[in-house]
Amino acid sequence: MSESDPPVVLIVEDEPDVAETYKLWLQGDYEVRMGQNGDEGLELLDESVDVVLLDRMMPGLSGDEVLSEIRERDLGCRVAMVTAVEPDFDILEMGFDAYLSKPIRSEQLHDTVTNLLERSEYDSLLQEYYALVEKQATLEATKSSAELAESDQYTELTEEIAEMRDGLDDTLGGIEDDDDFIATLRGLSNGEDE
Amino acid sequence: MYDLSSVLDFDALAEVRPGSSILVSGPAMIGKEKLVYDILADGAKGGDGAVVVTTSDKAANVVDEFRERVPELQGAQLGVVDCRGEGGANPELIDGVSVHQVSSPGDLTGIGIGITKALEGLHDSGRERGRLALVSLSTMLTYTDKKTVFKFCHVLSSRLDAAGYIGVFTIDSGAHDQQTIQVIKQAFDGLIDIRDADGGGREARVLGLANEPTDWKRI
Numbered sequence: 394m395s396e397s398d399p400p401v402v403l404i405v406e407d408e409p410d411v412a413e414t415y416k417l418w419l420q421g422d423y424e425v426r427m428g429q430n431g432d433e434g435l436e437l438l439d440e441s442v443d444v445v446l447l448d449r450m451m452p453g454l455s456g457d458e459v460l461s462e463i464r465e466r467d468l469g470c471r472v473a474m475v476t477a478v479e480p481d482f483d484i485l486e487m488g489f490d491a492y493l494s495k496p497i498r499s500e501q502l503h504d505t506v507t508n509l510l511e512r513s514e515y516d517s518l519l520q521e522y523y524a525l526v527e528k529q530a531t532l533e534a535t536k537s538s539a540e541l542a543e544s545d546q547y548t549e550l551t552e553e554i555a556e557m558r559d560g561l562d563d564t565l566g567g568i569e570d571d572d573d574f575i576a577t578l579r580g581l582s583n584g585e586d587e
Numbered sequence: 588m589y590d591l592s593s594v595l596d597f598d599a600l601a602e603v604r605p606g607s608s609i610l611v612s613g614p615a616m617i618g619k620e621k622l623v624y625d626i627l628a629d630g631a632k633g634g635d636g637a638v639v640v641t642t643s644d645k646a647a648n649v650v651d652e653f654r655e656r657v658p659e660l661q662g663a664q665l666g667v668v669d670c671r672g673e674g675g676a677n678p679e680l681i682d683g684v685s686v687h688q689v690s691s692p693g694d695l696t697g698i699g700i701g702i703t704k705a706l707e708g709l710h711d712s713g714r715e716r717g718r719l720a721l722v723s724l725s726t727m728l729t730y731t732d733k734k735t736v737f738k739f740c741h742v743l744s745s746r747l748d749a750a751g752y753i754g755v756f757t758i759d760s761g762a763h764d765q766q767t768i769q770v771i772k773q774a775f776d777g778l779i780d781i782r783d784a785d786g787g788g789r790e791a792r793v794l795g796l797a798n799e800p801t802d803w804k805r806i
Binding site for chain 2: 483485486516519520522523526527529530531533534554561562568569570571574575577578579581
């Protein structure tokens with residue numbers, strides 16, 4: 394996701410009216426793709442997709458099957474399940490990052506997509522944070538404490554790390570609930586590391 | 588605040604802020620596990636919840652250990668996340684304590700789900716305070732790279748912060764290079780270092796939890 398391109402949301406939904414409504418709501422802020430069924434959804438799915446809104450009950454490939462294919466392909470995208478009934482099972486354990494129960498309001502949809510994008514942003518910030526910490530550790534391992542005290546590079550790094558640490562917790566609200574926690578962890582083990 | 592000074596006598600441990608995560612580092616067989624179990628047991632005696640994430644001890648042994656240390660322990664007060672990958676997929680109940688099985692120490696999402704369930708269980712039984720121990724990061728580091736473990740620790744610390752819990756995580760300082768330890772340390776608010784003292788016995792110091800690091804002190 395580069396800074397100039399809007400994030401990509403893929404809607405997989407078999408009811409055209411419903412899909413169009415979601416698209417209307419989202420298209421101002423995101424690039425929206427639409428698949429009418431699971432097979433079409435999987436065809437439209439590539440590295441550039443950030444968030445998938447996946448209808449659970451569709452003719453043909455079910456939402457669950459599409460999800461396992463997404464996880465199988467090891468794509469870094471976040472998946473929200475859209476369902477007519479409140480799920481009676483553990484959506485996190487199923488591999489979904491969030492769920493929305495119909496009927497969905499515009500605000501709710503926006504909140505969910507924003508939150509899922511923040512999970513990805515959190516992970517890339519963590520990635521940057523790690524790179525700094527690793528650099529610092531390398532300096533610490535190779536230089537004496539006297540040398541470190543005199544090194545501007547080390548001082549700058551230390552400050553940058555402290556700033557970033559606060560930023561990780563504050564700007565993105567840290568990890569507020571279980572969904573955030575699991576979605577972020579899933580990102581870590583989903584091969585987002587280069 | 589959490590008072591850990593009754594377990595390890597340092598002023599810096601007398602008022603540990605809720606949400607703090609502490610790394611317990613030292614060579615093998617120095618008593619890191621005993622220390623973190625003591626920290627959890629001491630809390631449990633005062634009514635705190637306890638979560639143990641284990642990569643080496645059998646869940647049943649962890650439960651026994653706690654029953655021995657805290658005879659008045661209530662089942663709903665302890666949750667165990669067993670990451671050895673030897674149990675089935677379903678949660679089980681050992682001696683009244685719920686145990687969540689994870690397929691391997693490298694399955695971070697699974698560990699997260701186990702912790703979530705354990706926290707839920709404690710929350711449902713009305714525990715608002717609690718302590719989590721993870722034993723040990725060294726095992727996790729053999730299953731996955733240090734970057735991923737670092738990120739995992741950070742994310743878990745953040746989750747504990749939201750819950751107002753404290754976390755204690757053990758690492759075998761002799762099993763990894765200095766750089767790895769330095770990196771992992773940065774994911775934590777504080778560090779308890781343990782080592783063999785000259786002339787026998789053990790000594791410890793505490794970093795990061797007070798303004799100044801403490802000196803080494805015999806324990």
